[in-house]
Amino acid sequence: MSTLQGNKLTCVRGDRKLFSDVNFSLETGGLMQVQGRNGSGKTSLLRMLCGLATPAHGDIRWDGVEIRSLGGSYHGAMTYLGHLSGVKDDLTAIENLRISSALAGVEIDERKAHEALQHMGLGGRELLPAKVLSQGQRRRVTLARLLVCQTVLWILDEPLTALDTTAVKLIQDLMERHLEHGGMIVMTTHQEIEITAVATQRLQLA
Numbered sequence: 001m002s003t004l005q006g007n008k009l010t011c012v013r014g015d016r017k018l019f020s021d022v023n024f025s026l027e028t029g030g031l032m033q034v035q036g037r038n039g040s041g042k043t044s045l046l047r048m049l050c051g052l053a054t055p056a057h058g059d060i061r062w063d064g065v066e067i068r069s070l071g072g073s074y075h076g077a078m079t080y081l082g083h084l085s086g087v088k089d090d091l092t093a094i095e096n097l098r099i100s101s102a103l104a105g106v107e108i109d110e111r112k113a114h115e116a117l118q119h120m121g122l123g124g125r126e127l128l129p130a131k132v133l134s135q136g137q138r139r140r141v142t143l144a145r146l147l148v149c150q151t152v153l154w155i156l157d158e159p160l161t162a163l164d165t166t167a168v169k170l171i172q173d174l175m176e177r178h179l180e181h182g183g184m185i186v187m188t189t190h191q192e193i194e195i196t197a198v199a200t201q202r203l204q205l206a
C-alpha cells in the first residue's frame, strides 16, 4: 500500500502565485485528475510531484516521507510522461523507446520494445525515424513506455492529446489495468476520460 500526499502546496512562477494551499492524498488503486484552465498550473504541479520543481510552500510525501529526501527510491517508483512528447526525430521508434526506458532505469531488449510498439498500434513503423511519424504516432511511442515500466506511480501530463479514439481506448484500458493491479495515476487532461471501478478524485486548480 503506497500513498502520495500533497500538503498545503503553493506554486509561484515568475512573479505570480499560481495556486496555494493545495492538499490531496492518493492511495494504491487511485486516480487523480488535475483540472483547470490553461495556465492554472497543472503542469507545474505535476513537475513538483516528480521532483523537477520545488513548491514555494508545503511538501510532497511518498509513504509519509518528503520526496526530496527519498531521491532515487522515489524516482524508481514513478514514471513521468510530460506533455511535450520527448521523442527524438532521428531515432527510430524502437530506439526512442529503448533509450527513454534506459534513461528511466529500465533496460529492455529489442523484442520487448517491438512488442510494446505493436501493442500501441505501431506495427510496421518500428524502424522508421520518428520524424516521419504523425503527431499521434509519436505520442503512441511515448506512451509505449507505460507498457514496459514497472513503476507504481504514473504521472501523466495530457496523455490523450493527439490520440485517435482507438488509442484513447487503449490508454484508458492500460490505465484501468494499472489501477486494478495496485498502481496509482496522477494525470491532467482536457478530455473526458472513462475509467471505471477505481477510486477517482478530481483536483481543481483555480
Ligand SMILES: Nc1ncnc2c1ncn2[C@@H]1O[C@H](COP(=O)(O)OP(=O)(O)OP(=O)(O)O)[C@@H](O)[C@H]1O
Binding pocket: 013, 014, 015, 018, 036, 037, 038, 039, 040, 041, 042, 043, 044, 045
Ligand atoms: N519559468 C517560468 N517563469 C515564469 N512563468 C512561468 C514559468 N513556467 C511557467 N510559467 C507560467 O506559469 C503558468 C502555468 O503554467 P503551467 O504550464 O503549469 O499551466 P497549465 O495549467 O499546465 O496550462 P495548460 O492547460 O495550458 O497546459 C503559465 O502562465 C506559464 O506561463
